[in-house]
Every structure is written in structure tokens, then in C-alpha cells.
Amino acid sequence: MSENQDRKRSNLLVQVEGVHVMEHIANNYNKVSAFCPDPSDLLIATYPKAGTTWVQETVDLLLHSGDSETCKSAPIPVRMPFLENSARPGIPSGLDLLKAMEPPRVIKTHLPFHLVPKGFWENKCKVIYVARNAKDNLVSYFYFDQMNLTHPDPGPWEGYIQKFMHGQLAWGSWYDHVKGYWEERERRNILYLFYEDMKENPRREVERIMRYLDLSFSDDIISRIVELTSFKSMKDNPMANYTFMSKTIFDLSLYTFMRKGEVGDWMNHFTPQQAEEFDEDYEKKMKHVNIPFRTQL
Numbered sequence: 700m701s702e703n704q705d706r707k708r709s710n711l712l713v714q715v716e717g718v719h720v721m722e723h724i725a726n727n728y729n730k731v732s733a734f735c736p737d738p739s740d741l742l743i744a745t746y747p748k749a750g751t752t753w754v755q756e757t758v759d760l761l762l763h764s765g766d767s768e769t770c771k772s773a774p775i776p777v778r779m780p781f782l783e784n785s786a787r788p789g790i791p792s793g794l795d796l797l798k799a800m801e802p803p804r805v806i807k808t809h810l811p812f813h814l815v816p817k818g819f820w821e822n823k824c825k826v827i828y829v830a831r832n833a834k835d836n837l838v839s840y841f842y843f844d845q846m847n848l849t850h851p852d853p854g855p856w857e858g859y860i861q862k863f864m865h866g867q868l869a870w871g872s873w874y875d876h877v878k879g880y881w882e883e884r885e886r887r888n889i890l891y892l893f894y895e896d897m898k899e900n901p902r903r904e905v906e907r908i909m910r911y912l913d914l915s916f917s918d919d920i921i922s923r924i925v926e927l928t929s930f931k932s933m934k935d936n937p938m939a940n941y942t943f944m945s946k947t948i949f950d951l952s953l954y955t956f957m958r959k960g961e962v963g964d965w966m967n968h969f970t971p972q973q974a975e976e977f978d979e980d981y982e983k984k985m986k987h988v989n990i991p992f993r994t995q996l
């Protein structure tokens with residue numbers, strides 16, 4: 700058993716405008732909400748475990764014409780500050796990192812639409828949102844919450860499904876999150892991507908992001924970016940795979956950050972009864988929107 704596993708976690712979630720978050724995020728929120736981006740800044744927004752890091756690495760490579768050396772200059776949270784995160788061992792707060800960087804910057808957030816600082820919309824910043832089907836997102840979060848020692852203990856699987864369904868995980872309800880950005884995507888010019896589409900045809904999605912960023916590259920450079928952002932390449936990339944995190948935050952002896960990277964892993968976890976109950980509840984929560992999620996390819 701790892702040294703960290705038997706250490707009891709006392710971290711709790713608190714609410715900001717009805718959304719469960721870690722206490723340090725709540726304490727930092729007033730400052731975050733007042734943050735004013737430059738119009739040239741780009742926001743990458745996701746519910747945790749939807750493929751944030753994958754899109755971040757893709758965007759960084761696109762912005763650097765596929766130059767992998769430049770993109771390996773620093774760990775991903777240093778290259779792309781995590782807006783609402785306060786200082787962690789070895790990594791300054793998102794706001795402090797942003798202060799030290801010149802625009803255009805790429806900024807990561809897990810905040811739901813209504814908690815994103817208004818300046819992003821006032822300044823018409825570009826925003827890329829990535830969504831992943833609920834059941835795979837839940838499974839990925841379940842493993843992540845076990846190895847992320849700053850999050851509350853996830854507890855057993857059955858209870859975790861309930862917490863997910865009730866929006867009681869860090870950054871709140873998956874359902875409200877994906878709906879919030881979906882409903883605003885056209886008005887705010889948000890590029891709304893799906894993890895499953897990226898798995899199905901990564902090249903098509905890289906090209907989609909490239910066009911959104913008003914960039915254009917040769918087929919060779921695009922192929923290179925697709926290769927550098929494959930699951931295998933990113934798992935082996937020490938600047939993207941989170942092996943740089945302090946052991947007091949991620950216990951990588953339990954699970955790696957780049958865990959499996961598949962669509963449909965939920966089938967290895969949900970019993971038929973759990974899937975049925977989950978789907979029934981899902982239909983109710985999602986009945987007013989038609990977001991084309993796919994749970995298998």
C-alpha cells in the first residue's frame with residue numbers, strides 16, 4: 700500500500716453560486732471573477748476529465764506550428780495557466796502565472812459557464828469547450844479522484860455514481876456544465892468539441908481547431924500534430940502526462956493521469972442495473988437539450 704493511501708483525506712467541497720468546488724477554489728473565486736482577459740486570450744473550458752489536456756496540447760502545437768521542442772519547454776499548467784487554481788506545491792496560482800505572461804495567452808478552466816469571468820464574453824475571447832459522454836467522464840473522474848489527494852475521497856463506486864448524478868463532485872454538475880456551454884455556443888462563438896469525435900477522427904478535429912484559430916498548415920505539419928497528440932505520445936511526454944506533479948497532490952502509484960484514453964470504458968464498470976438507472980435519470984436531466992453525445996464508437 701502506498702504511503703498516501705492510508706492518509707485520511709479531510710478535504711471537503713463548498714459551494715460557489717450553487718456549484719460544488721474545492722475550498723481553495725472558493726476562497727480564490729472573487730479574484731478570479733474580476734480577472735479581465737485580453738481579447739487575444741483563448742479559453743479552454745471543460746468539465747474535469749473530458750479531455751482538457753488533450754485539447755491543450757493540440758492547441759499549443761497548433762500555435763507553435765507543430766514545434767514539439769517549444770511545447771516541451773514547460774509543464775502544461777505553466778504553459779497554460781489554470782485560471783481558478785490557487786498556488787500548489789511547485790506551481791504558482793493561475794492568476795499569478797497570468798500576470799507574468801504577455802497576451803495572447805491560453806487559459807484553462809473547469810468553471811461552468813455562469814462562473815466564467817464576464818471579461819471573457821465582453822472581450823469576445825475565443826473559447827474551446829470539450830465535452831465527453833457522461834458515463835466515460837464519470838469513470839475517468841472516479842480514478843482521478845482516487846489519485847488526486849487534494850480532492851475528497853471518492854469512496855466506493857456505487858456511491859460515486861450517485862454523487863456524479865447529484866452534482867456533488869468538484870466543479871459541480873456535469874449535466875449543467877455541458878448544457879451551459881452548449882446553450883451559449885452560437886451566441887458566444889464557442890467551439891464545442893466532443894472527446895468521442897477526437898478519438899474517432901483526430902485529424903478532422905485538429906483541422907477544426909486549426910480553422911477556429913484562423914491558422915492554416917501543410918498536411919505534413921497537421922500529421923505531425925496528430926501524431927504528437929496521440930494517447931501514446933502524450934502518455935510518454937513528461938510535460939503533458941502530469942508526472943511533474945508533486946506526490947502530495949497526485950499519487951501516481953495508484954493510477955496514471957493518462958490512464959486509458961478510450962471511449963466506452965464505462966461498460967467495464969457499470970452493472971446493467973446501474974447503467975439503466977443512470978440512463979433513466981440522464982433522460983430527465985437532458986430532455987430539453989439535444990447534445991449529440993456518443994457512449995461508444
Ligand code: A3P
Nearest residue numbers: 748749750751752753839929930957958959960
Ligand atoms: P481516462 O481516465 O479515461 O484515461 P483531462 O485532461 O480533462 O483531465 O482528461 C483526462 C482524460 O483524457 C483521461 O481519460 C486521459 O487518459 C484522457 N486523455 C488525455 N490525453 C489523451 C489523448 N491524447 N488521447 C485520448 N485520451 C486522452
